[in-house]
Amino acid sequence: MSESIALLDATKIEQIKSHAKIIAASGLVPDHFAKNPQAIYTAIDMARALKEEPVTFMQNVYFIGGRAGMYAQYMLSRLRRSGAIRGTVRYRVEGKGDSLAVTCSAVDAETGEEIFGPTVSMSMANAEGWTKNPKYRSMPEVMLRKRAVTFLVREHYPDVLMGFSTVEELEDMAHGSRTVRATVVEDDAIADLNAKILGDGEPESQVVEAAEAEVAR
Amino acid sequence: MTILLDMPAPEYRSLDAVGGTALKDILPPHTPLHFWARHVDPSREFKETPAMRLGTLAHLAILEPERWEAEMIVAPAVDRRTKSGKEAWAAFLTEAAGKEIVSAEDAALVESIAAAVRSHRGARVLLQGAATEVSLYWRDAHTGVLCKGRMDAVARHDVIVDLKTCQDASPKAFERSVANFGYHIQAAHYIDGYEAATGARPRAYVWIAVESSAPHGVAVYAADAAMLEVGAEKRAMALEIIAECAEAGEWPGYPDEIQTISLPGWAAY
Numbered sequence: 001m002s003e004s005i006a007l008l009d010a011t012k013i014e015q016i017k018s019h020a021k022i023i024a025a026s027g028l029v030p031d032h033f034a035k036n037p038q039a040i041y042t043a044i045d046m047a048r049a050l051k052e053e054p055v056t057f058m059q060n061v062y063f064i065g066g067r068a069g070m071y072a073q074y075m076l077s078r079l080r081r082s083g084a085i086r087g088t089v090r091y092r093v094e095g096k097g098d099s100l101a102v103t104c105s106a107v108d109a110e111t112g113e114e115i116f117g118p119t120v121s122m123s124m125a126n127a128e129g130w131t132k133n134p135k136y137r138s139m140p141e142v143m144l145r146k147r148a149v150t151f152l153v154r155e156h157y158p159d160v161l162m163g164f165s166t167v168e169e170l171e172d173m174a175h176g177s178r179t180v181r182a183t184v185v186e187d188d189a190i191a192d193l194n195a196k197i198l199g200d201g202e203p204e205s206q207v208v209e210a211a212e213a214e215v216a217r
Numbered sequence: 218m219t220i221l222l223d224m225p226a227p228e229y230r231s232l233d234a235v236g237g238t239a240l241k242d243i244l245p246p247h248t249p250l251h252f253w254a255r256h257v258d259p260s261r262e263f264k265e266t267p268a269m270r271l272g273t274l275a276h277l278a279i280l281e282p283e284r285w286e287a288e289m290i291v292a293p294a295v296d297r298r299t300k301s302g303k304e305a306w307a308a309f310l311t312e313a314a315g316k317e318i319v320s321a322e323d324a325a326l327v328e329s330i331a332a333a334v335r336s337h338r339g340a341r342v343l344l345q346g347a348a349t350e351v352s353l354y355w356r357d358a359h360t361g362v363l364c365k366g367r368m369d370a371v372a373r374h375d376v377i378v379d380l381k382t383c384q385d386a387s388p389k390a391f392e393r394s395v396a397n398f399g400y401h402i403q404a405a406h407y408i409d410g411y412e413a414a415t416g417a418r419p420r421a422y423v424w425i426a427v428e429s430s431a432p433h434g435v436a437v438y439a440a441d442a443a444m445l446e447v448g449a450e451k452r453a454m455a456l457e458i459i460a461e462c463a464e465a466g467e468w469p470g471y472p473d474e475i476q477t478i479s480l481p482g483w484a485a486y
Contacts, residue, residue, distance in 0.1 A: 032443055063443055189374055189420035190439050197339045 016044055019054075029058040031187070039063075050078075050162055062167045069167035072146040079153055079160045085109055089152065091145050098122050100140055104148035108156075117152025120144050130172040143168070220414040221352040226273075226367075229352050230263065234365035237406035240455040241399030249462045250470035257468070271429060272382045274323060278331040279380060280349040280369055285331075290316040291324045326429075330382065333433035340425045340435055347372045353410035359453070360460035366410040375420045377407055386426035386436045395440075400424065401448030402455070404440055409452070 020040040023029055033040050040058065046068070047057035060074035070078075080088055085106040092103045101121035105114050122140060125131045125147075136143050146168045153160050165173075235256070243252035254261065265273070278285040290313045296302040319327070334340045347370040354365050370378035383394055395401050404422045412418050422440045427433055440448075462468050479485075 032441075035441060036443070063446070186420040189376055190423075192374065193339075193342065193372070193376065193421075193423075197342045 016041060020044060023055060023058070026055075028055050030062075032063055033058045052078075061164075062170075067170055068164060069170040070161065070164040072150055072166045072168050075153055075160060075164075075166055076149055079106075079157055082157070082160055083109055084157050084160070086112075089149055091148065093141060093145075095121075098126075100144060102141065102144040102148040104145070104152040106152060106156075115152075115156055117148055117155055120147045120151060128172070133172050135171075147172075219354040221354065222348060222350075224350075224352040224367075226350075229365065229367050232354060232365045234354060234363035235456070235459060236364075237366050237403035238399070240402050240406060240452055243455050243458050243462075244399075244402075244451060248470045249458060249468040252459070253462075253468035268382075268429075271323070271326070274319060274327045275330045275382050275427070275429075276350075276369065276380060278327045279334050280344070282331070285327075288317055289319050289324070292318050292320050294321060329431065330427055330429065330433050333435050334380075334425060334427050337425075337435035337437070339437040340427075343372045343376070343378050343423060343425065343437065344370055347378060353407070353414050355410050355413040357409070357456050358413070360456045362456050362460050362463070364406065364410055364456075366407045368407050368411070371411075372423070375411075375417050377404070377411060377419050377422045378425060379404065379407075379422070380425045380427070382429045383426050384429065386428045386434045388436070388438070391424070391426050391436065391438060394426075395424075395444065399448075399451070401440060401444045402451045403448075405445060405448035405452040408445070409449075 017037075020037045023040050023044075024034050024037050027034075029040070033043060040054075043058050043061070044054045046061075047054040050057065060071050061068050062071070063069070076089065079085060086109050087107065089104050089106045092105070094101045094103075099122065101119050103116055103119040105116045107113070108115050122131070122136075122144070125136055125140075125144065130136060130143075130147075133143070146166070150166050150169060239252065239256045241247070242255050243249055274285075274289075277289070290309075292313075293305060293309055295305040295309075297306050334344075349370045351368045351371050352365065353368065354363075356362070357364050368377050369380045372378050379400070381391075381394070381400070383391060385391070385394075408419050408422060422445065424438045424440070425435065426438060427435045
């Protein structure tokens with residue numbers, strides 16, 4: 001059984017801190033972890049609780065609005081590995097356009113019965129404001145499938161999610177409820193400026209003029 | 218949706234819209250009543266604290282050095298209790314008409330701060346050729362609330378630069394300042410305004426942090442993605458509360474009901 005970091009002794013905590021530093025420097029985890037050893041430390045704790053490898057876990061969760069979300073694909077992988085279902089899930093896709101609807105089902109390993117999650121549809125997506133997420137316009141079936149499998153898992157196999165939301169749910173909430181926009185940190189922009197700072201230290205005049213022109217438009 | 222390059226600060230302050238530094242005042246632990254008193258009450262007065270004045274003067278000297286030279290005048294060290302001192306002061310006031318009077322002590326401090334920023338390679342690259350004191354005026358698309366913002370500088374390639382005077386410019390201390398003063402909320406506000414006014418999404422948001430005490434350490438920091446996401450969430454929450462209160466015409470303070478409180482954790486043992 002996993003042991004929470006909060007219950008560990010000082011030696012083990014130091015070991016995990018060292019582990020977190022190694023992981024941060026490994027290049028194997030996304031930037032939102034690599035730049036934040038405290039988040040890695042916590043992620044190691046979460047991974048223990050989920051019985052996952054820390055690096056795998058960190059590659060498959062993302063923070064939106066301060067909440068950790070699990071990618072739907074990862075959730076499905078966890079469901080299959082849990083042995084709770086036979087094979088994988090199935091999707092029933094009906095209708096087109098605004099009447100598009102998806103239902104996810106799976107064969108329960110214990111009973112052998114096919115069980116169904118709640119049907120999700122574009123009308124539901126519209127009503128809940130999910131469609132403010134532009135992905136519902138560019139790939140509606142894919143988005144509804146992700147929602148449908150999440151509904152199935154949350155209703156019948158909640159242990160797989162361990163209280164997590166999926167990244168897709170959090171994105172929909174962010175798009176639907178408020179005018180929260182994606183981040184604007186472009187590593188290229190910072191790298192370009194740092195190159196300038198560490199290089200000749202003087203920006204090229206024509207580039208500056210271009211920036212001023214953009215501001216003035 | 219407007220972007221204004223030469224708007225004087227008083228004119229910007231008088232714009233009837235929600236600015237980036239006001240948003241945090243409506244979020245817990247504050248209440249809509251606090252926000253109303255500071256930013257809506259028609260009889261409110263603009264009170265400039267010494268720290269705010271130092272920040273304003275430093276901004277002028279760093280971002281608009283020509284205006285600093287032209288519009289500021291240093292007060293002479295005279296004893297205004299004596300007759301000769303009074304005469305010297307009266308002559309100075311005549312000379313200073315239309316200018317901002319700054320004490321010799323403040324002027325020296327501001328010059329030192331400005332020199333420190335100018336001598337910092339990163340800050341210099343960011344500011345050189347940048348458009349400074351860029352005002353924004355737009356309507357929030359989700360809530361309809363009128364918004365305003367005044368970016369200290371816009372560097373090349375759509376990078377917003379925010380100059381902050383602070384006590385401690387070390388990374389951890391400045392992170393705390395960001396959280397305590399809601400700089401990340403302000404950042405999210407300006408990012409939204411910049412896009413609304415220009416159609417371009419900023420590529421980064423950078424702070425130049427300069428210590429107000431000698432040796433006036435300077436550091437430049439970029440907000441990371443998680444920080445800006447939290448800032449955007451809080452900004453959205455603040456605007457929704459503002460919109461609801463404005464529509465209802467009610468700006469409630471703390472709840473009427475009795476609330477149970479506990480000792481803070483650090484005082485419990």
